[in-house]
Amino acid sequence: MKLETDLSTLSLAILGLISQRPLTGYDLRKVFLTTPMGHFSSSPGAIYPALRRIEEAGWIRSVAAQGQTRRQRVVYEITACGLETLQQHLSRPVTSEDVVWHMDDLMMRFAFMDGIVGRERTVRFLEDFASQIDAHVADLRRYFEGAKSILPACGKLAMENGIQSYEMNAQWARRAIKELQ
Amino acid sequence: MKLETDLSTLSLAILGLISQRPLTGYDLRKVFLTTPMGHFSSSPGAIYPALRRIEEAGWIRSVAAQGQTRRQRVVYEITACGLETLQQHLSRPVTSEDVVWHMDDLMMRFAFMDGIVGRERTVRFLEDFASQIDAHVADLRRYFEGAKSILPACGKLAMENGIQSYEMNAQWARRAIKELQ
DNA sequence: GTCCGCATGTAAGGCGTTACATGATTAA
DNA sequence: TTAATCATGTAACGCCTTACATGCGGAC
Numbered sequence: 101m102k103l104e105t106d107l108s109t110l111s112l113a114i115l116g117l118i119s120q121r122p123l124t125g126y127d128l129r130k131v132f133l134t135t136p137m138g139h140f141s142s143s144p145g146a147i148y149p150a151l152r153r154i155e156e157a158g159w160i161r162s163v164a165a166q167g168q169t170r171r172q173r174v175v176y177e178i179t180a181c182g183l184e185t186l187q188q189h190l191s192r193p194v195t196s197e198d199v200v201w202h203m204d205d206l207m208m209r210f211a212f213m214d215g216i217v218g219r220e221r222t223v224r225f226l227e228d229f230a231s232q233i234d235a236h237v238a239d240l241r242r243y244f245e246g247a248k249s250i251l252p253a254c255g256k257l258a259m260e261n262g263i264q265s266y267e268m269n270a271q272w273a274r275r276a277i278k279e280l281q
Numbered sequence: 282m283k284l285e286t287d288l289s290t291l292s293l294a295i296l297g298l299i300s301q302r303p304l305t306g307y308d309l310r311k312v313f314l315t316t317p318m319g320h321f322s323s324s325p326g327a328i329y330p331a332l333r334r335i336e337e338a339g340w341i342r343s344v345a346a347q348g349q350t351r352r353q354r355v356v357y358e359i360t361a362c363g364l365e366t367l368q369q370h371l372s373r374p375v376t377s378e379d380v381v382w383h384m385d386d387l388m389m390r391f392a393f394m395d396g397i398v399g400r401e402r403t404v405r406f407l408e409d410f411a412s413q414i415d416a417h418v419a420d421l422r423r424y425f426e427g428a429k430s431i432l433p434a435c436g437k438l439a440m441e442n443g444i445q446s447y448e449m450n451a452q453w454a455r456r457a458i459k460e461l462q
Numbered sequence: 463g464t465c466c467g468c469a470t471g472t473a474a475g476g477c478g479t480t481a482c483a484t485g486a487t488t489a490a
Numbered sequence: 491t492t493a494a495t496c497a498t499g500t501a502a503c504g505c506c507t508t509a510c511a512t513g514c515g516g517a518c
Contacts, residue, residue, distance in 0.1 A: 252395035
């Protein structure tokens with residue numbers, strides 16, 4: 101019964117979705133099952149405990165469910181505090197650690213920025229994202245130059261894949277900046 | 282004290298590295314700290330328990346450490362059973378679930394194929410990989426066509442990033458096939 | 463003789479996975 | 491009335507994370 105202080109990828113997904121409109125746990129499940137957001141997570145044994153934790157943190161609250169029947173439904177909406185938390189989370193600078201270990205998280209942060217943080221911050225995020233990737237790609241290339249003579253064929257190809265993936269992400273970010281302006 | 286039956290990403294990394302040459306836990310740590318393999322994992326609280334589990338499964342065994350001093354060192358080498366397990370794991374077909382949820386794992390499987398599974402199987406892996414990605418990209422595009430009118434700008438851009446990432450991976454796989462032949 | 467790096471671990475906690483449980487409502 | 495779907499959960503388990511603990515050996 102510890103309060104959640106940071107946002108796991110799943111919690112971010114949940115809070116982001118609820119920030120767009122009030123949802124029940126079942127609604128969230130459906131989103132995860134039927135959209136590419138399901139990438140990031142899966143199902144009931146994770147979602148309901150996460151909802152509980154987020155509610156205990158004060159970021160969402162359950163509201164009376166006035167559907168047409170008195171069927172058991174718990175609808176959650178975001179609180180002012182939750183919105184602020186989300187804004188702060190999405191405004192965090194992009195660190196090199198993020199780029200190395202949490203690319204999924206970064207992409208999710210970006211996906212929820214509409215209407216939560218201004219266009220200016222969104223663009224700044226993409227700029228930071230691109231330049232952190234550039235730095236990381238430079239590291240990877242440095243390592244690769246030294247190691248490619250001893251790497252086996254598949255290892256080498258796997259590394260090339262990694263480098264290309266990062267480069268593609270940087271290119272995407274720069275295109276996205278232009279598109280947002 | 283359950284026996285490990287499947288390979289977590291970390292366990293696969295460890296078993297794959299030890300299959301290349303005998304290593305200590307500390308050696309593994311250094312690899313994770315100093316090479317891009319560190320992407321997939323991190324450190325001592327994960328590595329040592331994982332080594333223990335893999336040893337209990339019978340896939341590696343500790344051998345006498347005959348360094349120049351009698352310093353405490355535990356060197357692990359792969360067993361025949363471990364090699365077989367690794368071969369089977371790397372030979373598993375690429376499923377659509379793998380592509381949706383475990384791309385990291387797939388890339389790691391590929392990176393360790395040299396000398397473990399034949400070139401033929403390696404190429405087959407890449408072919409399956411590419412065609413599973415094609416199928417998944419088709420799904421994503423289908424969803425995207427239906428949703429892009431209601432997706433917010435950042436959501437749309439994030440989806441485009443996802444699709445492009447997958448497409449890049451399929452292209453990479455097809456280039457890799459040519460290079461391996 | 464003290465400090466840093468080598469080398470191996472343990473303990474607590476968090477969170478996701480799988481599988482199961484429960485009951486209410488609607489359509490056949 | 492039976493089955494499928496809606497809707498919400500719990501329990502056990504596994505594994506990773508962070509932080510801490512411990513002791514040897516070499517360099518200065």
